Amino acid sequence: MSAVATALDERRTAVQRRAVRAVDGQIAAVLRTVGFWYWPVIALAAVVIALVQQRLGALDGSTVQYVVGSARWFAFSLGVIVPMAVMRPHLAAGGTRRALVRGVARGAVRAGVVFGLAVAVLYAAEQVAWRLLDLDWYRTLGPDRTTGVGGFLVNTVGEGLVALTYFLLGAAVAGGFARFGPWLGLVLCLGFGFPAVVADVALYTGPATALAAQILGMSGPLPMLAGLFTVLAAAAVTYIALGLILRDLPVKRPSS
Amino acid sequence: MTALPPFAARFQDVEVTFPRSWTAGANGTAYRVPGSTALDGVTCDVPAGQITGLLGRNGAGKSTMLGLLAAFRRPTGGTVLTGPDGDLRDPWEDAALTSAILLVQESGDVFHDQKVAATLAYYADLRPEWDAGYAEELLDLFEVPLRTKPSALSRGKKSALAATLGLAARAPLTIFDEVYLGMDTPTRFAFYDALLADYAEHPRTIVLSSHLVEETERLFEHVVLVDRGRVVFAEPAEELRSRASSLTGPTAVVEDLAAGHEVLHRQHLGPTTRITVNGALSDDDARAAAAAGATIGHEGLESLFVHLTRTSREAPATRVPDTDRAPARKEELR
The missing domain is CATH 3.30.70 (Alpha-Beta Plaits)
Structure with a gap:
């Protein structure tokens, strides 16, 4: 192998790795910036709802459950905006679309971890507050009633996977519109939404969990794991769709 | 990392057609754009280690050709090859080549809502030949503040930032696509001087697409003229003069x-x-x-x-x- 060919091979590996890290870093920077105000606002909203319900004598279990649902749409919005905003500078700086997709996936995992932990912390904080106020804590939405460490883990993993899926969905929808235009893009958008809806439903109303428990006869933690596995599968399908869309998306000339 | 020699490039019977598509108008409404042919059987070479001028009227296909070199898009037909002389390859999705080719367009491809320093850091991360000190020198020369967001810069300063990215990256194939737009005359000449000085010190292949032929022709060693998606000529500048x-x-x-x-x-x-x-x-x-x-x-x-x-x-x-x-x-x- 010639010296130039060797140099190109070395360069390919090093640049690809750095490019994935650079995209992930951009997503991390955005998550830091917007998370700084988003999560305090969500926490404040939960407190305000609790105070209003208390005053009206209608306080009925968790109020965090009413506000954390917006987190997935926030993840979706970030997915729509960030990867497409990064794409042009990323390719111009020397990255590839493959590195962009991998970087977005890493960023989505990061978003999932942050969102999952944030939701779990909010629930945990609410449980502590309820206990201090001598109130019963319970959720009316979703099949899961677990509290303590188990509840924290389930919330982190479940919400994290759903946020991850919605982030990837946002990126796939933006890429779909950019590549296929408004009509076909809209059709694809609805198609891409399916795995995310599956993820959401699997987590909240628990058909995957119910299926695992009632039809497959699973018991113990297995039905819950089946639900989480369904969410994971939905995230994987969305990731594959994103890769297929972005792998040959042309870059348009910027309008001056 | 081993330094790469200047890149050459070759277009072999390249065709690019745009299908009928939708685009957004100034008022946000979508309208249909008919299909068209941007490049039609383009065949020419870009010699390694020279400054090539790519000339052509508006809509001639210059930007499309340059986009192909930078792997921003794929040709509909034909082949685009680039790389070290004698080892030309398809640049599409090849990180070894895309990180050695830099297409700079007017206003640059930057993070508009982050400080200039963020864009520089991103390029530095992906460009093995990046010279951070030289980038700061150029920003000083063009009076572009590091701590400002590109979205807050004037058109001329945005172009100067783009020129800075192109020069400081020292890519083996550096392409400037009408990057001078918006620059005032002193800045344009400062850019040409910086380009020549750095090219002499760090030889590489440079492609310069320009309408200001009289102003830039002194830089060219090779010239490609395209018109209506076809190459009219591709010859050494000396012969053309x-x-x-x-x-x-x-x-x-x-x-x-x-x-x-x-x-x-x-x-x-x-x-x-x-x-x-x-x-x-x-x-x-x-x-x-x-x-x-x-x-x-x-x-x-x-x-x-x-x-x-x-x-x-x-x-x-x-x-x-x-x-x-x-x-x-x-x-x-x-």
Whole structure:
């Protein structure tokens, strides 16, 4: 192998790795910036709802459950905006679309971890507050009633996977519109939404969990794991769709 | 990391067609853009280690060609190859090549809502040849503040930032696509000087797409002229500089002298006529002209550019046989 060919091979590996890290870093920077105000606002909203319900004598279990649902749409919005905003500078700086997709996936995992932990912390904080106020804590939405460490883990993993899926969905929808235009893009958008809806439903109303428990006869933690596995599968399908869309998306000339 | 030599590039019968598509208008409404052909059988070479000028009128296909080199898009047909001389490859999705090719367009491809420093850091991360010190020097020269967001910069400063990215990256194939737009005259000349100085110190291949032919032609060592998606010529600049000649004098005399030459342009001013012909005139022609009271002059690259592209449009049947094809559209409409 010639010296130039060797140099190109070395360069390919090093640049690809750095490019994935650079995209992930951009997503991390955005998550830091917007998370700084988003999560305090969500926490404040939960407190305000609790105070209003208390005053009206209608306080009925968790109020965090009413506000954390917006987190997935926030993840979706970030997915729509960030990867497409990064794409042009990323390719111009020397990255590839493959590195962009991998970087977005890493960023989505990061978003999932942050969102999952944030939701779990909010629930945990609410449980502590309820206990201090001598109130019963319970959720009316979703099949899961677990509290303590188990509840924290389930919330982190479940919400994290759903946020991850919605982030990837946002990126796939933006890429779909950019590549296929408004009509076909809209059709694809609805198609891409399916795995995310599956993820959401699997987590909240628990058909995957119910299926695992009632039809497959699973018991113990297995039905819950089946639900989480369904969410994971939905995230994987969305990731594959994103890769297929972005792998040959042309870059348009910027309008001056 | 081992340094790479300057890159060469080759277009082999390249065709790019844009399908019918939708685009958003200024008021946000979507409208249909008809399909068109941007490049039609483009074949030419970009020599390694030289400054190549890519010339052409608006919509000629220059930006599309440059986008292909940078792997921003794929050709509909034909092959685009680039890489070290003798080892040319398809740049599509090859990180080794894309990180060695830099296409700089007006206003640059930057993070508009983050500080300039964030874009520089991103490029530094992905560009092994990046020179951070030189980038800061250039930003000082062009008076672009590091702590400002590109969205807050004037058009000229955005162009200067783009030029900085192009120069400081020291990519083996650096492409400037009308990057001077918006720069004032002193900044443009500062950019040309910096380009030449850094090119001499760090040899690489540079492609410069420009409309300001008179201003930039001194930089070119090789020139590619495209018109209506086709290559009109791709030749060393030195040969082109002496390629067009003009004959000025009494109409009958210059018409007589121009007979047998390809006439690019004819201009009448009373009894005097000036004819621009394609190709150098012989010593015999010069002697005959002097004896008949006509003068012979050399036309510059700009004149050749104007006349050849005008001729191709005035007589499409002779230069561009495929007259039925849709006119090329600016890629920004896609």
